[in-house]
Amino acid sequence: MTEKRTISICIDSSAWKESVQFLCARAFFMKWGGDWLAFSKIRKWVDEEWGSHFEIKTLTNGFFLIIAGSEVEKTRIMYNGSFMMKGVGFYIKDWIPNFDPRQASIEEIPVWIRLYNLPHEYWKEEVFKIIGDKLRRFIKSDEAIDKLDSCMYARICIIWKPHPLLPKAIEIRSPEGFWRQELEVEEIMVKCKSCKEWGHEESECMASQKGKGKVDRALED
Template sequence: MVKSSYSKGVWQIVGLNFLHNRLLSLWKLAGRLDCVDLEHGFYLTHFSLKDDYETILKKGPWFIGENFLSIRPWEPDFRPASANITSIAVWIWLKKLPMEYYNPEALLHIGKSISNVLRVDSHTAMETRSRYVRMCVQVDVDKPLATAVLIGKFEQPICYEGLQRLCFSCDRIGHCKENCPYTIRFEPSPRVLETKEDGISDG
């Protein structure tokens, strides 16, 4: 029985042939893999072997370069044009983090206090960078992003990489401050015209 799933690249939409070749290299499947471009950044993947399908869904997270693939089982009546992906993966920087926290256990604990950790930069994990920590976390695009995390007695700022459409009013992703739907805007009051009743002078 052929199993199917669909995937979406978060930060860039790649060509079908490129994606197919990269998935074959990444997944190292025992059976056949077929890909179909569903448009709007979604791709349908068919697995000839059930074991391959179940392995791909259970393992991961999966990346092509630094682009996270959101992989899910096929859903009946799936419509790419109206599909809603509420969570995405983003890279964050923790600048000038004290060196005593540069170990896998501490970094994972810090990351989990921010969100679900998908990956820690390999250079960070090997402690070859001392200027900042870089990790990939999964965030809900409908909720405000954390701007800092409390580590011990100090507050560590969080920098988000590549979020050009981050609203600095509500801290959500997907729109800019000028078009924020969560900001209450007060319209100026209608201009009040002063009038005088008939028969009453200015005195």
């Protein structure tokens, strides 16, 4: 029997250090919360939302490496709120060395929460932020809230971690008493029983598809 060996090498060159510093300053990983996307769709979305000067590298397991034009631009993207396509959010993770997309999974995603019948005296950004931060982490409220004629519901976007589940309601206390506000999550994401990823059913999972041809055709779509 042939013995399998692992050969160890050490890399400590100035070029490697420069590459690490560059990626740390400008790069981040991105994955859509839905099914895997073809490069062309990611390229089109990035061009429309952020501009055509972002460099994109395709990784495995549905991940992409995004390289910004500057450190300031990366910071603006990483901390400027949520990013969605077709109602489903993008998972964005800061660049780290030795990142293995085969082992990585979606940890947090942006989701919209509807607050039906919220009394109008609570329709304030600071109240929305308190609610969002209590649930997980507030990102923003609906940009058109102040211009809406209808006050049937308000919308806030939060960063949500799939576990634990969000509560069904939250109590808002004030000097005038308290209000029990029910919560409705838009675009509730399902978890695939096969690959354990959020965003698609097992029947739609490409990872469980048998035959490389099926996967290749789906990616090229």
